[in-house]
Amino acid sequence: MGKGGAEYTSLSGDTLYSTAKWAILVINFLTALAGAALIGVGIYALLNPLGSAMVPMTLPIIAIVAGGLVILLSLLGFFSFWMQDKNMLWIYFALLALLVFVQLVVGVVALNTRGHTIDQLADRRWSYLYEHNPRYIRNIEEQYHCCGLNYVDDRAYPKVSERLDKHRCSVNKDFGYNRACLGPVRGEWESRQTGFGIAVISLAALQLLALLPAYYLASRLPSAEDRERDLLAEFRQRLLDTEGGNRSAEQGGGYGSTFDAGGAGPLRTDRERTASPVQHTVGRPAGSYPYQGSRPGSRAG
Incomplete structure (x- = not known):
């Protein structure tokens, strides 16, 4: 419990x-x-x-x-x-x-x-990478075989150079891709x-x-309050059950009882027996008069 x-x-x-x-x-x-x-x-x-x-x-x-x-x-x-x-x-x-x-x-x-x-988000992201980390753009272009974002020369990598136009992504011998990256990027994003x-x-x-x-x-x-109250009620019930069992044992003359087997009343100690006179019942049945077993002037026996 x-x-x-x-x-x-x-x-x-x-x-x-x-x-x-x-x-x-x-x-x-x-x-x-x-x-x-x-x-x-x-x-x-x-x-x-x-x-x-x-x-x-x-x-x-x-x-x-x-x-x-x-x-x-x-x-x-x-x-x-x-x-x-x-x-x-x-x-x-x-x-x-x-x-x-x-x-x-x-x-x-x-x-x-x-x-x-998604197009707007991709455009902002592509611009950030183009300015700060263009290597990622090259990875995307290699993965999807594309150049630039909206068109092949739109912020593509390698970057466009006036003197080295042959290095552009769309004409470079290592790339040569002829489609923009917005389509595959949008599809991946979605x-x-x-x-x-x-x-x-x-x-x-x-x-x-x-x-x-x-x-x-x-x-x-x-x-928690309900549990504590239930436990307290259960403990009280156990105490009541224990007291009720002891009371039943006493009234029934069970083991450990202070009543004699004949139902004549509680058993007395030797000191109680000597301190109080013993009464004997004269005659049978009920209604007879008791007299004291030892009284002044009576003969023993």
Whole structure:
């Protein structure tokens, strides 16, 4: 009874309680695995040349942070259930609902970012790389067999030189690509955002399934005050049962009783027998008069 009183004992045999318990355990285990996978995807996106070059670091960082929060929240769910703490379960329920809402918003935004918006983001990113790290642009051009962004001479690498025009990306013997990079870059960007949005929304849907059993457990489990009151009531009941058993044993003349077997009254010690006169019953049946066994002037025998 260390984790609860009478109410917890009654819940242990409840079918809904058992179902909610196993649902919380299984869902938190699955969400912890999903959070670890989300962290792995974010790290891969940071280490991938295209991901770290064209696709902003926002998505990988969001994936890593979201995965870490999901794992921490899953651990909180495990710990709250293990401790059978009502307040911790309510905290877990509130944080889970908030995280589900945020993930749904992020996922919807990622899925709806298309077309002109991606073109603008790609243009700003390409300009930044062209000025600060053009080597990444060359990696993108080699990967997608393209030159420039909007057209083959649009901020292409190798950079255009008036004296060395032959080194341009579109005519260089090592490149010679005749298409711009905006099309394949946009497709890659949309593909990654779509995958990210679907992953986040799927994780939110899985966590949404945990809200119902979490609410059920948080509302049904007794609070700390209820547990203490139940334990105190149980202790008092045990005391009453013990006292009632002793009283029944005394009245029934059981082992250890202070009553004689014949029901004539309580057994007396030798000192009590010598201090008080012994009375004998004269005649039978009831209604006869008792007389003292030793009185002044009487003969012994």
